[in-house]
Amino acid sequence: MTPKKADKIAVNVLYGLSGIIVLILASLLTYILVRGVPQFSIEFFTQPAKTFEVGGGIIIQLYNSFYLLLLTLLISTPVAMGAAIYLSVYAPQNSFTTFVRTAIEVLSSLPSIVVGLFGFLMFVVQFKLGFSILSGALALMIFNLPLLTRTIEDSLTAIPSSQREGGLALGLSKWETVTRIILPAAMPGIITGVILSAGRIFGEAAALIYTAGQSAPALDFTNWNPMSITSPLNIMRPAETLAVHIWKINSEGLMPDGPDVSAGASAVLILAVLSFNLLARYLGKKIQKKITSA
Amino acid sequence: MEETVQHFKKRSPKRKQERFGKTISLVATIFIVSIVFSILFFVASRGLRTFTEHGVSAIDFFAGTAWRPGEVSDAGEPLVGAFPMIAGSFLVTIFSALLATPFALGAAIFMTEISPKTGKKYLQPVIELLVGIPSVVYGFIGLTVIVPFIRQIFGGTGFGVLAATLVLFVMILPTTTSMAVDTLNAVPRYYREASFAMGATRWQTIYKVVLRAASPGLLTAVIFGMARAFGEALAVQMVIGNAALVPDSLTTPASTLTSILTMNMGNTVLGTLENDVLWSLATILLFMSLFFNILTRWIGKKGAMK
Numbered sequence: 001m002t003p004k005k006a007d008k009i010a011v012n013v014l015y016g017l018s019g020i021i022v023l024i025l026a027s028l029l030t031y032i033l034v035r036g037v038p039q040f041s042i043e044f045f046t047q048p049a050k051t052f053e054v055g056g057g058i059i060i061q062l063y064n065s066f067y068l069l070l071l072t073l074l075i076s077t078p079v080a081m082g083a084a085i086y087l088s089v090y091a092p093q094n095s096f097t098t099f100v101r102t103a104i105e106v107l108s109s110l111p112s113i114v115v116g117l118f119g120f121l122m123f124v125v126q127f128k129l130g131f132s133i134l135s136g137a138l139a140l141m142i143f144n145l146p147l148l149t150r151t152i153e154d155s156l157t158a159i160p161s162s163q164r165e166g167g168l169a170l171g172l173s174k175w176e177t178v179t180r181i182i183l184p185a186a187m188p189g190i191i192t193g194v195i196l197s198a199g200r201i202f203g204e205a206a207a208l209i210y211t212a213g214q215s216a217p218a219l220d221f222t223n224w225n226p227m228s229i230t231s232p233l234n235i236m237r238p239a240e241t242l243a244v245h246i247w248k249i250n251s252e253g254l255m256p257d258g259p260d261v262s263a264g265a266s267a268v269l270i271l272a273v274l275s276f277n278l279l280a281r282y283l284g285k286k287i288q289k290k291i292t293s294a
Numbered sequence: 295m296e297e298t299v300q301h302f303k304k305r306s307p308k309r310k311q312e313r314f315g316k317t318i319s320l321v322a323t324i325f326i327v328s329i330v331f332s333i334l335f336f337v338a339s340r341g342l343r344t345f346t347e348h349g350v351s352a353i354d355f356f357a358g359t360a361w362r363p364g365e366v367s368d369a370g371e372p373l374v375g376a377f378p379m380i381a382g383s384f385l386v387t388i389f390s391a392l393l394a395t396p397f398a399l400g401a402a403i404f405m406t407e408i409s410p411k412t413g414k415k416y417l418q419p420v421i422e423l424l425v426g427i428p429s430v431v432y433g434f435i436g437l438t439v440i441v442p443f444i445r446q447i448f449g450g451t452g453f454g455v456l457a458a459t460l461v462l463f464v465m466i467l468p469t470t471t472s473m474a475v476d477t478l479n480a481v482p483r484y485y486r487e488a489s490f491a492m493g494a495t496r497w498q499t500i501y502k503v504v505l506r507a508a509s510p511g512l513l514t515a516v517i518f519g520m521a522r523a524f525g526e527a528l529a530v531q532m533v534i535g536n537a538a539l540v541p542d543s544l545t546t547p548a549s550t551l552t553s554i555l556t557m558n559m560g561n562t563v564l565g566t567l568e569n570d571v572l573w574s575l576a577t578i579l580l581f582m583s584l585f586f587n588i589l590t591r592w593i594g595k596k597g598a599m600k
Contacts (some may be wrong), residue, residue, distance in 0.1 A: 007495040014408055017400030018417055021471075028427070028435060035438075048390075082322025090316050091323075095303055103330040109587050110333065110580070111525025113552050117325045117576050118333045121340065125564060145326055171309050175315030201526065203428025205497060206527040206552075210559055218388075246430045247528050250437055259438060266431045273426045 029270070036267025039260050046202045048218060049245065058265055060216045063232060064133070064239040068212060069201050071137040071235065076144045077194060083145075084152035089178050108146030115143050116207035124211060130239040136212025143207045148197050155189025156182055188287040195280035199273040205243035213238030214248050242269055334580065341577030343570040350374055350567075355574065361538035361554075363568040371511035374571045376551075378540045380578065383550040385455050385541060386530065387523045390462035395516050398467055407486075407500050423512060424468040430447060431531035436461040441533055448545045453535030456544040461529050466519035473518055477511030510597025514590045521586035527552035552574045 001025050047057030083104075091097040119139030129135045159182050167177030183190075215238045219230055226233040240248065249258040296453030340480055344350050352374060356377020365373050401421075405413030440460050481504050489499040505512070535547025555575055562569040 002496045004500055007497040010500070011396045011408060012499040014400050014404045017397050018404040018413075021397060021401050021467065022416060022420050024467075025424055028464070029423075030429065031435065031439065033519065058549045079322045079325060082319045083326050085315075085320035086323045090319060106587055107326065107330045107333075109521055110583050111527065111552065113525065113527035113555060114333070114337065114576055114579055114583070117555065117573075120559070121336055122296055122332065141557050142329055145329070149326065172311040173315075175312045176308075178315070199426050203426075203430070205428070206556070207554065209528075214560075243428050246434055247532065250434060250532055257503045262434050263438075266434050269431055270519055273428065274423070277422070277426060 022282055026054055027030070031132070032263070032270055034268050035263040036265075036270075039264030039267070044264055049216065049255075049261070052256070053159075056257075056261060058242060058245065058261070058268070060219050061240055061242045061245040061265070062217060062268065062285040063219065064212075065202060066243040067232065067241070068133055068136055068140065068208075068241055069198055071133065072140040072144060072201050074114060074142040075193060077135060079141070080135060080148040080152055081190075082144055083149045084156055087149070088153050088156040089174055089182075103213075104146045104149060107142070107169070108150070110142055112204060113206040115139055116210050118142070119207065120210035130236065131211065131213030131215075133212060133235045133237065133239045136208050136239060136241075137235075139207045139211040140204060141199050143204060144197050145251060147200070148193060151193030151197070153191050155186040155193060156234055158189060159185045187291065188284045191287060192280045192284040195276055195283065199276035199280075200232065202272055203243050203269055205241070205247050208241055208244050212241065212244070214240050214244060216245070319350070337573060337580055338352040338577050340570060340573035341580075342574075344374070344567070344574040345353055346565045348372070348570060350571075356421045358381070359540050363562075363571050369383070375568070376571070376575060376578070377556050378538045379549050379551045379575060381540055382455065382534070382548045382583075383524055383552070386534070386550060387520050389455065389459040390466055390523045391516060391520045393459065393463045394467045394470055394519055395494050398470035398474055398515070398519070399512065401471050401507075402478055403476050403500055406443075406478040407504065421468045421471050424464070425472070429465065429526060429529040430532075432461050432465055433529035437531060444545055450545050451535060451547060452545070453533060453547045454543070454545045455528055455534065455541050455548050457533040458530045458548075458550070459544075461533055462523045462526060465526060465529060469522050470515045470519035473515035474508075474512055477508045477515060480511065481507045510593050513593050513597075517586055517590050517593070521583060524582055524586070525552065527556050531556045551579050555579075 001282070008028045022210070043055065044057045045062070046059050048060050049058060050056030089098070091100070104273060117141055119135060119142065122132060123135040123138050129138075156178075163181055164177055168174070168183045172180070217229065217237055219232050221232055223231040224233060225231050226235070228234060229237055242265055246262045246269070249255050249262050252258075255261060306471070345352060354371060354381055355374060357377055358373070360367070360373040360375045360378050361378055364372040367373055388407055401417055405417050417425065436457055440457050441452035443452070444450075444454070444457055448456075485503050485507055486499055489503045530550055532554035533562035534549060536549045536553050538549050538554060539547070541548035555572055559569075559572055562572065
């Protein structure tokens, strides 16, 4: 075989392999949307789930997913921000820093089921928080921290060092330079990173089945007392999220219209993750424009 | 004079602020590191109880093939052989990596060497979208499409190693591809130019120069994909059938470490043998994840592009 012929064959094979990947994604998306979107109805989005009857909705699970996402971002962003600032500004080049980086890398490679089981052991059992939104949010925080820290650190170090030097030359402390100059400049990258992590959190289920629990008690959306068990604001109630719901109906197989409900719920999940991705891109660009007035 | 000396001796507000900033950012960092250690410590110390508290021998646990926690054999030994799950986990991981690697490398080469423009426009978003699809959705598709498909072709229930492999194949494809793309992009441009200048074709350049230079990074990409496959829980649990048997065919129900953990952790009481063996399974997962981590580091060090 001449080298020219080999080249032709190889290029065609590469085209084929890439084409198959695009085909796989296209058929995945089409399948979920074609199967799921017809399930959308007012009832589907406003009714609570029914275990043994046809026609249940997903309102409580959908609300739980968003509430849990909000809490997780609230507790994990400050911690990730602090660690990212330390690693990008203060961390000296020594073995302690290498050790810290290794630890964060290990954490990011742990399977999410292990994080969930640790959350169960620590928060649910040891701290006696029970199956609750709080336990779930703490477990998701652990799940989210390593990646978020890395994204924020990357956005901080991407700022040209002339900005840093400018701040220091004006007599600002390192802390002032970071909080007043670097952080605002890195904001587009940070916000994009936070929203992208939101997509990951929204679809996560393995870390939640033994922390936030697998049941969704009825909620009364007019009850704003955070101590009441039916209040949507209560953080001590068990809360099954949308992703956990899909897993649960499929592994239990009790719900007569289970496949339909999970198809609808999967479509909701995918659309949510998609819009998180689009939002991240859009916001990143918009803030960039506003800050640089370009 | 005295006043001036005092003024310079006192810590300035700026210095205080700097200290404050440094302290809270260090606290956040130490918090994350301590989480890692508590996970390692608490999970492993629970997992070791199987051997220390309940006196199960390591050989019975790792090589035993009968998994019926709560029952004892004729000899009075508890039936906690974890071999079926260990075998299941390794099988689905290796098979899915074998299946995904050619596709991932092919797509990565296509995106970096053959047609960067089309690659960036079509393949890049496709890969990003595939990463974003939640694992339960993959599980659901596996359950409603792949399992019935296998049932029709091979008979049986359709649940098993083959179904899990196919689901994991799609799941690890984007991880491996995007890491491979990064590695290929890091190969210096002049390597390619030198090869072209000597009259090599595009494929010769890719195969003999670019891939050789990038091989440590590509290996890391494959291992990352394998680590993800090994640790995936729910999608696998939904399609593998969850029978704690050593798989003797690809289309009969089997189980993995993660699937048994997912199924049974809620049905056992903390502190009993039935529960502690599950933590032992979790400990295996934990150590395998550490092992994959060390492996990629080692390859990175050995094969750093100079």
